[in-house]
Amino acid sequence: MSRFTPLLQQLIDALRVLPGVGPKSAQRMAFALLERNREGGLQLGAALNAAMTKVGHCQQCRTFSETDLCSICADPARAEDGIICVVGSAADQLAIEQTGQFSGRYFVLQGYLSPLDGIGPQDLGLDKLQQLFADNKVQELILATNPTVEGDATAFYIAELCHRQNVKVSRIAQGIPVGGELEFVDGTTLSHAFSGRKAF
Amino acid sequence: MSRFTPLLQQLIDALRVLPGVGPKSAQRMAFALLERNREGGLQLGAALNAAMTKVGHCQQCRTFSETDLCSICADPARAEDGIICVVGSAADQLAIEQTGQFSGRYFVLQGYLSPLDGIGPQDLGLDKLQQLFADNKVQELILATNPTVEGDATAFYIAELCHRQNVKVSRIAQGIPVGGELEFVDGTTLSHAFSGRKAF
Secondary structure, rough: OOOOOOHHHHHHHHHHOOOOOOOOHHHHHHHHHHHHHHHHHHHHHHHHHHHHHEEEOOOOOOOOEEOOOOOOOOHHHHHHOEEEEEEOOOHHHHHHHOOOOOEEEEEOOOOOOOOHOOEOOHHHHHHHHHHHHOOOOOOOOEEOOOOOOOOOOHHHHHHHHHOOOOOOOEEEEEEEEEEOHHHOOOOHHHHHHHHHOOOO | OOOOHHHHHHHHHHHHOOOOOOOHHHHHHHHHHHHHHHHHHHHHHHHHHHHHOEEEEEEOOOOEEOOOOOOOOOOHHHHHEEEEEEOOOHHHHHHHHHHOOOEEEEEEEOOOOHHHHOOHHHHOOOOHHHHHHHHOOEEEEEOOOOOOOOHHHHHHHHHHHHHHHHEEEEOOOOOOOOOOOHHHHHHHHHHHHHHOOOOO
8 A cells, every 4th residue: 555545545635725734634634534424524525515616705795605795784784884894804804793893894805915916906806895985885994904014005005095085994903912911012013002002 | 793604604613523623723724715725625525525435444454445455455465475464543554554664464453442432342343353364364463553552452452362363473562763862752662662672
């Protein structure tokens, strides 16, 4: 046995599409399923098939959705105040939604501007966002992009669009995280925390 | 969005059958596939389906095989010297096979004796192993079970079967691993290394 039987080898190779799974983990996963949980393996196969073919994007906010409008965009109560929060991914959207502090709608970029990778404004659906501005559906836009180079660049680009169309735009605060220790906070974050200080 | 869309949530739940994958990793995997690699996700689904339904066990050595006999058992050259190496899993078999030092056949237990989990001799296919003894196909049996409590107990049990049927039985050496540093080797391994010392 220089290698495994063909179907087993195919499974081990296929498992490596998962992020963070290398050859050894893939082998361990394949053996674990074959030895102890074939039923679970079949269910995972079916779930993958269903999700990859049927999960699309919300027509309005671009988050993952099986229907034309996601449950948030379909909820009239969440459109009332006309506030839209722009996030980079559905995972970021979930993180914000789980705080329970935001009751408006979202716009999910599904990525950030990255000219080197060929990702431009149209790939992030910014034309759709501008359409929302034109329809007068947006009172305020809150930028909640990642505090990274790409996230910052994307935020600046979108803020510029808002200024041009006279839409109020803000960005979530950057500063020291709750529970962090000051001595271990990096310098850039500390200077953001100082420049963003609030009356006490 | 208190949770995800149903198919996405099903996928995240299903991914948790994989060993070492918790809720956060499952979410990251699902998003990565949906965002960047739907093709790979579909291939993984198909590979899982094929492997779970079609990969069975070799009738002779119990390793994973899609055919009645695995490629090693089907190779007459490997049966010539009548040596069988008993291992706990197909992964262990692969590790030994990759050394290129062993040219006999294997017997894959697919587990170890564990009365508390209800795993007895028949679950490890030891009746098949005894059948090989009865057919006079075994000149020597090499025990390469894990050096753990379960592996040791299983090795003792199989050694007893061999003694009863007058089959020569040996166990792979326990000692210090190559490249290890003596000061960090545990006491039990060191005493095994002393009692197993060889003339230099």
